[in-house]
Amino acid sequence: MMTEALLLQSVIVLPVAGALLISLAGERHKNLREAITLITAVLLFIAILLLYQGIENSTHLVLVIIEPIAGLSLALNLEPLGLLFGLICSFLWIITSIYSIGYMRTNQEQCQTRFYVCFALSIAASMGVAFSANMFSLFVFYEFITLITYPLVTHRGTEEAKRAGRVYLGYLLGTSICLLLLAIVWTWSVTGTLDFTEGGVFADSDVSPGLLTTLYVLSVFGVGKAALMPFHRWLPAAMVAPAPVSALLHAVAVVKAGVFTVVKLTVYLFGLGELERTGAADWLLYVAGATILIASLIALRQDNLKARLAYSTVSQLSYVIMATAILAPVSIFAAAIHIAVHAFGKITLFLAAGSIYTASHKTMVSQLDGIGRRMPWTMTAFAIGSLSMIGIPPTAGFLSKWYLLQGAFTVESWVALSIIVISTLLNAAYFLPIVYAAFFREDKDAQVTHGEAPFTIVLALTLTALGTILLFVMPGRLLSLVQLIKF
Amino acid sequence: MVWYVVLAVSWGTLLSAYQLLMQVLEQGEIIYFLGGWAAPWGIEYRLDILNAFVLMIVASIGAIVMTFAKRSITKEIARDRVYLFYTAYLLNLTGLYGVVVTGDVFNMFVFIEISSLSSYAMISLGRERQALMAAYRYLILGTIGATFFLIGIGFLYAMTGTLNIVDLRVRIQDLEDTRTVITALAFLTVGISLKFALFPLHAWLPNAYTYAPSVVSAFLASTTTKVYIYVLLRILFSIFGTTFVFDIIALDWIFLASALLAIFSGSITAIYQNNIKRMLAWSSIAQIGYMILGISLVSVTGLLAGIIHLFNHAIIKAALFMCMGCIFYRFDSVQLSDLKGVGRYMPWTMAAFIIAGLSLIGIPLTVGFISKWYLVMAAIERDWYWLAFAVLAGSLLAIVYIWRVVEVTCIQSAPAKDHPEARQPHMKEAPLSMLIPLWILVIANIYFGINTELTVDVARQSAEWLLGFK
Numbered sequence: 021m022m023t024e025a026l027l028l029q030s031v032i033v034l035p036v037a038g039a040l041l042i043s044l045a046g047e048r049h050k051n052l053r054e055a056i057t058l059i060t061a062v063l064l065f066i067a068i069l070l071l072y073q074g075i076e077n078s079t080h081l082v083l084v085i086i087e088p089i090a091g092l093s094l095a096l097n098l099e100p101l102g103l104l105f106g107l108i109c110s111f112l113w114i115i116t117s118i119y120s121i122g123y124m125r126t127n128q129e130q131c132q133t134r135f136y137v138c139f140a141l142s143i144a145a146s147m148g149v150a151f152s153a154n155m156f157s158l159f160v161f162y163e164f165i166t167l168i169t170y171p172l173v174t175h176r177g178t179e180e181a182k183r184a185g186r187v188y189l190g191y192l193l194g195t196s197i198c199l200l201l202l203a204i205v206w207t208w209s210v211t212g213t214l215d216f217t218e219g220g221v222f223a224d225s226d227v228s229p230g231l232l233t234t235l236y237v238l239s240v241f242g243v244g245k246a247a248l249m250p251f252h253r254w255l256p257a258a259m260v261a262p263a264p265v266s267a268l269l270h271a272v273a274v275v276k277a278g279v280f281t282v283v284k285l286t287v288y289l290f291g292l293g294e295l296e297r298t299g300a301a302d303w304l305l306y307v308a309g310a311t312i313l314i315a316s317l318i319a320l321r322q323d324n325l326k327a328r329l330a331y332s333t334v335s336q337l338s339y340v341i342m343a344t345a346i347l348a349p350v351s352i353f354a355a356a357i358h359i360a361v362h363a364f365g366k367i368t369l370f371l372a373a374g375s376i377y378t379a380s381h382k383t384m385v386s387q388l389d390g391i392g393r394r395m396p397w398t399m400t401a402f403a404i405g406s407l408s409m410i411g412i413p414p415t416a417g418f419l420s421k422w423y424l425l426q427g428a429f430t431v432e433s434w435v436a437l438s439i440i441v442i443s444t445l446l447n448a449a450y451f452l453p454i455v456y457a458a459f460f461r462e463d464k465d466a467q468v469t470h471g472e473a474p475f476t477i478v479l480a481l482t483l484t485a486l487g488t489i490l491l492f493v494m495p496g497r498l499l500s501l502v503q504l505i506k507f
Numbered sequence: 508m509v510w511y512v513v514l515a516v517s518w519g520t521l522l523s524a525y526q527l528l529m530q531v532l533e534q535g536e537i538i539y540f541l542g543g544w545a546a547p548w549g550i551e552y553r554l555d556i557l558n559a560f561v562l563m564i565v566a567s568i569g570a571i572v573m574t575f576a577k578r579s580i581t582k583e584i585a586r587d588r589v590y591l592f593y594t595a596y597l598l599n600l601t602g603l604y605g606v607v608v609t610g611d612v613f614n615m616f617v618f619i620e621i622s623s624l625s626s627y628a629m630i631s632l633g634r635e636r637q638a639l640m641a642a643y644r645y646l647i648l649g650t651i652g653a654t655f656f657l658i659g660i661g662f663l664y665a666m667t668g669t670l671n672i673v674d675l676r677v678r679i680q681d682l683e684d685t686r687t688v689i690t691a692l693a694f695l696t697v698g699i700s701l702k703f704a705l706f707p708l709h710a711w712l713p714n715a716y717t718y719a720p721s722v723v724s725a726f727l728a729s730t731t732t733k734v735y736i737y738v739l740l741r742i743l744f745s746i747f748g749t750t751f752v753f754d755i756i757a758l759d760w761i762f763l764a765s766a767l768l769a770i771f772s773g774s775i776t777a778i779y780q781n782n783i784k785r786m787l788a789w790s791s792i793a794q795i796g797y798m799i800l801g802i803s804l805v806s807v808t809g810l811l812a813g814i815i816h817l818f819n820h821a822i823i824k825a826a827l828f829m830c831m832g833c834i835f836y837r838f839d840s841v842q843l844s845d846l847k848g849v850g851r852y853m854p855w856t857m858a859a860f861i862i863a864g865l866s867l868i869g870i871p872l873t874v875g876f877i878s879k880w881y882l883v884m885a886a887i888e889r890d891w892y893w894l895a896f897a898v899l900a901g902s903l904l905a906i907v908y909i910w911r912v913v914e915v916t917c918i919q920s921a922p923a924k925d926h927p928e929a930r931q932p933h934m935k936e937a938p939l940s941m942l943i944p945l946w947i948l949v950i951a952n953i954y955f956g957i958n959t960e961l962t963v964d965v966a967r968q969s970a971e972w973l974l975g976f977k
Contacts, residue, residue, distance in 0.1 A: 086957050088872065089880065160871040167870070174918050182914055193906055197869070198899045205883045205895065 024074060028083045028096045030067045031106065031151060034060055035144035039137045046133050054121050057136050061114040064143070068106045071098055075504065082153045082215075092214065094160060097153035099216070100504035101287070101356055105280045106150040108363045109273050113143050115480045116268040119371055122476035123264055126378050135175060135262070141168045146273040149280065155204055155214040155289055158281060159196070162245070165277055166192040172265045173258050184257040191254035192244045200242025203235050207289070210235075216284065218506050220291020229298035232290070236300045239285055245278025246341060247334045249311040256330040263374025266326060271333060271366035276359050279340040283355050286344050292507050296347050304345035309439040311338040316446035323384050325373045328450060329366070332409060335443065336362050342436060343424050349507060351427025356502045358420035364488045365408030365417055371481035372402040375473040385454055390463030392455075394471055397478045399458045401485035406451035408488045411444055416491035419498075510577050513593050517566075517573040520604065524559075524566035531559040532965070538610075546610070547671035553610030557814070557969035561737045562607045564821050565730045569600055572729075572825060575944035576722045579832040583720040584632050592632055596726070598625035603734050612660050612746075613670045615738065619656065619702070622734075623649045626727055630719040641714035648701055648711040655698030662691035663746075675746050683751050692756065695742050703735035705799060706769035709792045716788035721832030721841075724784060728791050728828055729821035736798055736817060743802075744973040753805050762803035767897060769796030774904035778911070783841045784831050786908055787824065790867065793901065794820045800898070801882055809885035810970035812878055815962055819866075819874035819955070826863035826948040830856050833937035833945065843915055850917035852934045855942055857916055859949045864909035866952045869902045873956040877963070 038060030045053040075098060087093040120139070124132050145168055148161030166189065174185035208214055210231070211221045222232065244251045258270050286295065295301040312335045319331035339362075343355035375398045376382055376391065392399035408417035421440065428436040472478055491498060531537060531554055541550040554562070573596075584592050602622025609615050627649065631642035664670060666687050667678040682688050697708070704712040716724045743752045753759045773793030780786035798820070801813025831841050833856040834849060850857040866873035879902065886895040936942070955962055 088877065088957050088959055089963070094872075156871075163870055167865070171918075177918055182918060185914070185918070186910070189906065189910060193868075194903050197902055197906075198896065202883065202892075202895055202899055205880065206887055206892075209884060209887045 024071070024081050024098065025083050027067050027071050027074075028081075028098065028151060031064065031071075031110075031147040032096070032144050034064045034067060035140045035147065038064075039140035039144070042136045042140060043133060050132075053133060053136060054117070057117045057120075057140065058114065060140060061110065061117050061143075064147070065107075065110040065114055068103070068110050072103055072107060072501070074098075075100065075103060075501075091212070092156050092208070093154065094157045095153040096148070096151040096157070097216075098151065099288075100501055101280070101284060102150040102152070104356055104360060104498075104501055105276060106147055108276070108360050109143065109146050109150065112268055112272050112363060112367055112484070115483050116264050116367070116371075118476050119267070119374070119480035120264040122474040122480075123262065123374055123378055126474055126477075127262070129175070129262055130177070131175070134171060138168055138171050139265075139268075142172070142269060142273060146277055149277045152216075152284075154216055155207070155285065158284070159200065159204055162200075162243075162277065162281060163193070163196060165245075165274055166196070169265075169269055169274060172269065173261045175262055175265070176260065178260075181260050184260040187257040188254045191251055195242050195244035195251050198242075199238045203238035203242055206238070207235055214289070216288035218288065220287075220289055220294050222294045223291055227298075229300060232294065232298045233300040233303075236290060236295065237303070239289075240282055240304060240341070243278050243281045243285075245274055246282050247275060247278065247311075247337050248307060248341060249314060249334075249338075252311070252315065252334045255334055256327050259324075259326040259330050263326075263370060263377060266329075267367050267370035267374065270330070271370050272363045275333060275337055276363060279337050279344075279355070279359060282341055283344050283352065283359075286347075287352060287505070287507060292347050292349075292352070301345050301347060305342060305433065305436060308338040308342035308345055309435060311335065312342065312439055312443045313446070316443050316450065320446065320450045323386055325376070325383055325385050325388075325454075326370070328385060329369050329373060332369075332447070332450070333366055335447075336366065336409065339420070339424065339443075342439070343420075343427060346427045346431055346433060346436060348427045348430045350423055350430060352505065352507070353499075353502045354420050354423035354427050356505065357423055357498060360498060361408060361416035361420050361488070361491055364484055364491060365405045365415070368401050368405035368481055368484040368488060369409070371477070371484060372398050372405065375477045375481060378477060379470045379473040385457075388454060389457050389461040390459075392458035393463070395473070397472055397482055399455070401481045402458070403455045404485040404488055406455055409451055410447045414489055414492050416488050416495075418492060419495055509590060509593050510573075510580075513597060514573050516597065517570040517600070520600070521566040521570040524562045527554060528559040528563045528965075531556055547669045547674040550614050551610040551671055551673075552608045553673070554608055555969075556965055556972060557740065558607045558737065560814070560965045560969060561734060561817065562604065564733055564818050565600070565603050565607065568726065568729045568821050568825050571944045571948055572722060572726045572829070575725075575829055575832065575941055578938055578940055579722050579836055580720065582836050583634060583722070583832075585634070588632055592629060592720075592723075595625040595628040595632075598622075599629065599726075599731075603730055606734050606738060610672050611670050612663070612672060612675070615741075616653070616657055616660055619735075619738070620653055622731065623653060623702070626723075626731060629723045629727070630715050632723070633718040633720055635718050637714065638718035641711075641718045645711040645715045648708075652698045652701030652708075655694045655701070657698075659691045659693075659695035659698060662687050662694065666691070672741065672745050676748065679747060679751075683755070689756065692742075692747055692752065692758075696739070696758065699735055699739050699742065703732040703739070704792060704795060706765045706772060706792060706796060709769070709773075709795075712792060713785055713788040716791065716828075717782055717785040721784070721828055721835055724788075725825045725828035725832065728787070729825040732791065732795055733817045733821055736795070736802075736813075740802065740814075740973060749805060749974060759803045759805050762799050766796040766800035766803055769793055770800070770897075770901045771904070774901055774908065777908040778904065780908075781843050783834075783843055783846075783912060784828070786843075786912070787827050787831070790905065790908065791820075791824060793905075794824070794867075797878065797882060797898070797901070800894075801885065804885045804889060805974075806885055806888060807967065807970045807974060807976070808881055808888055810973060811963070811966045812881035812885050814969050815881065815966040816878040818962055818966075819878045822948050822951050822955070823863050823866045823875060826859060826945060826952060827867070829941070829945045829948065830860040830863065833941050836937055836941065837934060843912060846912075846916050848916065853936050856937050856945070857913075859942075859945050861913055861917075862949050863952055864905075864913065866956065868905045868909060871956075872953060874952050874962075875956070877956055877959050881963075 152158035315335035322328040408415035411421035605618030777789035866875040869879035
């Protein structure tokens with residue numbers, strides 16, 4: 021269908037065009053520049069909503085952009101899982117844009133134009149990941165995300181930021197080039213195709229379990245953005261970036277691109293059936309489980325708020341991977357839902373952390389005593405986000421945990437069940453004390469006079485907190501979208 | 508004035524090279540007897556897909572570099588020697604073209620010497636005194652290489668009585684067991700390997716590229732090594748043949764080992780360089796390793812990877828050296844420590860450097876990725892997974908040395924205030940006459956990474972032809 025092709029193109033073209041206009045507007049026309057960012061974000065979201073409208077009668081169109089090597093093309097298509105990722109990213113981009121305006125101006129960050137340009141481009145690349153029709157396209161956009169977010173991570177230009185940038189590039193490019201690319205070329209030489217297909221590309225090609233396991237290990241560890249241990253160090257390092265970057269990119273776009281890639285290649289490249297037959301994914305359950313627990317334990321000991329959130333992200337990402345590794349359809353739903361709900365919950369937490377920094381320049385958990393009374397909106401949102409991380413109703417975190425438990429029951433994996441229970445306790449142990457201290461402890465420092473952060477910041481984080489609750493109250497749309505995933 | 512003449516010559520030869528390539532693609536080999544003397548008595552010029560392609564590489568780099576050269580030359584070469592540069596450059600071009608088109612080994616040797624002698628002269632034109640020493644060192648080692656090559660030819664002539672490549676191929680098949688022929692192969696291989704700086708015969712290269720004027724480095728790095736690798740292909744595949752070279756002598760293992768050593772030692776040494784030109788020179792040694800690695804796999808895909816990397820590396824390295832030309836033009840230095848925050852004065856130059864650097868690393872949608880893809884494919888086809896991994900790990904080292912430069916030049920903490928001589932009038936973007944050729948190459952880096960029809964097709968045909976599948 022014509023419109024579908026047009027819409028698919030526009031998800032890449034819109035943010036790129038936005039980036040161009042932003043760079044033209046430049047530092048001189050600040051208001052115009054930020055208006056362009058917002059308008060682009062809204063347009064992009066509308067485009068994806070339109071795609072969502074048409075998903076029921078999608079034509080399975082594959083839009084080939086270019087074909088560098090015969091049979092190996094850069095191509096886009098529409099598919100429920102990718103659509104979900106695209107919807108979340110583009111919606112949260114709108115909110116983060118509102119937030120950035122307040123944050124960047126109040127904190128007087130340098131090179132703001134570069135910031136907005138790179139931001140828009142990284143959204144474009146994320147959209148590419150979301151709508152990739154084959155593994156090669158996904159890889160291309162995946163690499164592009166890494167490169168274009170690098171200037172955002174090193175935005176401050178300090179020695180510390182440079183070091184973080186090195187770790188960031190080293191881990192992400194290192195794993196993707198050495199492991200993922202190797203797996204891709206290898207898969208290509210075995211099967212002759214990299215197209216995402218229902219049931220996977222190995223379906224009829226009886227490859228040996230050994231080979232399939234090797235390929236799967238290379239692929240999963242190759243996706244460094246999924247922050248599976250031992251390749252997780254880049255994520256805490258990236259926290260040196262400004263808060264909007266940590267919020268949208270390192271809680272949503274970049275890391276979700278990582279776990280999304282893992283889910284996508286498990287379902288559409290390797291195929292659940294084939295993985296189950298060969299047992300090639302059995303090891304992943306344990307690695308992901310270990311990552312969940314170890315990262316939570318590390319998070320417990322972090323005093324820096326953003327570092328604690330980062331390790332919490334590492335742990336939460338592995339929920340998605342563990343859900344994928346269970347290989348049951350219902351656990352794949354859990355993985356997809358968790359991508360969505362964690363996005364809302366974690367972005368709320370990061371936005372709150374940025375809000376605290378903007379208003380009070382506090383970065384440590386131990387400094388937050390009594391801050392809830394000065395910043396009620398921020399800290400209430402933070403509390404909601406925390407509840408969602410733990411998985412307590414009425415927040416969206418409960419949804420994914422429910423499906424994840426269901427998945428673990430269907431395959432009778434007691435290991436997975438106990439990991440979920442222990443980690444829920446750990447989550448509570450490192451989030452609830454913050455909430456408690458913020459609202460119920462006395463503020464020792466009597467001289468503080470700050471109140472709430474600027475309006476746009478508070479608005480943004482209130483919206484995401486609301487979203488976290490709404491997803492729990494009205495999960496219908498989300499669930500029906502997820503159930504369109506075919507295996 | 509002189510520049511316009513040289514420029515016209517460069518673009519003119521590019522035009523004929525392009526037409527020759529098209530003609531070869533359409534009609535097959537072109538044969539020309541010099542002076543009307545039929546081969547094998549006279550000298551035969553023979554153009555097939557492989558050398559038409561190499562001819563095209565040399566001609567296009569020549570044309571682009573010459574367009575770029577004018578301002579860079581006036582900056583980096585003393586005024587009373589500029590004419591020497593242009594003369595040496597034209598001689599060099601002649602030599603390279605001659606090596607590529609000729610079908611006669613002795614004629615090839617003569618042209619190799621023409622191009623080598625003129626490149627010694629070009630390197631010695633560098634402003635620093637070390638340029639003389641670098642040129643001298645290159646002269647000594649280059650001459651040893653040429654002598655080895657000549658001895659090899661002598662042995663072959665003694666055994667077969669012919670110098671024509673096609674004729675040699677026919678006659679040598681009966682003589683493969685003789686020690687003389689084996690010795691000839693050894694002399695020819697070592698001689699030419701010295702010329703294109705195969706590890707461990709690379710000692711002359713870093714200094715030569717570092718102290719030569721940037722234009723000369725850009726030109727030599729992307730043409731001479733490529734042409735000499737072409738000569739190697741001719742010797743191995745067209746004269747001796749795969750069975751003899753690889754099955755009986757097992758030269759592929761030697762090439763494999765030295766290619767891997769080249770990749771890793773070259774890249775690691777590049778990481779520790781402060782002078783960016785020297786860093787690029789070491790990177791060239793590593794990249795030559797990739798080309799030889801492709802050849803050592805002795806399969807269509809491997810050879811394809813090697814041949815296509817001839818072209819891809821030519822446009823990558825020329826672009827990178829031209830960036831250094833631009834930076835030197837404005838900042839009088841290519842020492843990394845002098846270049847803090849250059850990116851803010853020269854955004855276009857540094858953007859070009861980053862894109863070409865990404866291409867060198869092998870990021871998708873650039874030419875570097877295409878080479879790497881086929882190289883990894885070739886390794887996997889032979890079930891050498893460790894080698895595929897090693898190739899990819901090599902690109903990580905490239906990330907390190909490229910990113911060191913990016914970090915220093917483009918990311919800096921404080922604004923220009925802490926720069927010792929902040930905002931002087933000369934600190935600005937390079938002139939358009941330098942930027943435009945540079946960006947043509949950068950766009951070529953992306954274009955041929957997206958549309959590989961021509962390059963892959965030509966490389967595949969050459970590879971199949973060399974391996975005797977056609």
